[in-house]
Amino acid sequence: MFDVVVSGKLTKDPEIKELENGTVICNFVISNYDYHREKTNFVRCTAYGKIAENLKKNKGKGDTLVVSGKGRLEEEEYKEKRIYYFSVTVNEIVYLKSSQEKKDDLNDQFEEVNEI
Numbered sequence: 181m182f183d184v185v186v187s188g189k190l191t192k193d194p195e196i197k198e199l200e201n202g203t204v205i206c207n208f209v210i211s212n213y214d215y216h217r218e219k220t221n222f223v224r225c226t227a228y229g230k231i232a233e234n235l236k237k238n239k240g241k242g243d244t245l246v247v248s249g250k251g252r253l254e255e256e257e258y259k260e261k262r263i264y265y266f267s268v269t270v271n272e273i274v275y276l277k278s279s280q281e282k283k284d285d286l287n288d289q290f291e292e293v294n295e296i
Contacts, residue, residue, distance in 0.1 A: 181250040181251065181252045181269075182250070182251055182252075183248070183249075183250065183251070184248065184249065184250070184251035184268055185246060185247070185248045186210065186212070186223050186225075186246070186247055186248075186251075186268060187210075187212060187244065187245070187246040187247075187276075188210035188211050188212035188221075188223065188244070188245070189210060189211055189212070189242055189243065189244050189245075190208060190209070190210055190239060190240065190241050190242060190243050190245065191208075191209045191210065191211050191222065191241065192208075192209070192241045193240045193241050194206050194208045194232075194235050194236050194239065194240070195207070195208075195236075196232055196233065196235075196236040203228060203229070204228065204229055204230075204232045204233055205226065205227070205228055205232055206226070206227045206228075206231075206232035206233075206235055206236060207224070207225070207226050208224075208225050208227070208235070209222050209223065209224055209225065210222075210223050210225060210245065210247065211223075221266075222265070223247075223266050223267070223268060224254075224265060224266070224267040224268070225247055225249075225267065225268045225269075225270050226267070226268070226269050226270060227247075227270040227273065228270075231270055231271075231272070231273060234273070235273060238275060239275060243275070243276075244276040244277075245273055245274060245275050245276055246273070246274040246276065247268055247270050247272070247273050247274075248270070248271055248272045249268045249269050249270040249271040249272070250268065250269045250271070251266060251267070251268045252266075252267055253265075253266055254266075254267050
């Protein structure tokens with residue numbers, strides 16, 4: 181495993197579950213576009229505890245975030261083929277503003293200027 185920082189958009193709303201021992205876990209996927217290779221990358225992420233709970237409460241499909249944690253290359257059998265994918269065990273999440281939130285901020289700033 182190695183330290184990684186990955187930014188991207190949530191591919192669907194995060195789902196949270198509680199394990200038998202009481203640990204809260206959230207598995208989610210973020211996507212980002214690689215302009216050099218002209219393809220979209222998908223990164224499987226797993227968050228635990230408060231990080232998982234906060235993600236579920238605060239973000240949904242299409243929202244942009246930055247995750248940092250321990251990364252690793254994994255493999256599994258899929259449709260009779262061996263596939264490889266990148267996954268991250270999340271230590272920290274930084275929530276970035278969505279396009280709509282940025283527009284709202286600009287509108288608020290514009291309204292403040294007009295009020296002066």
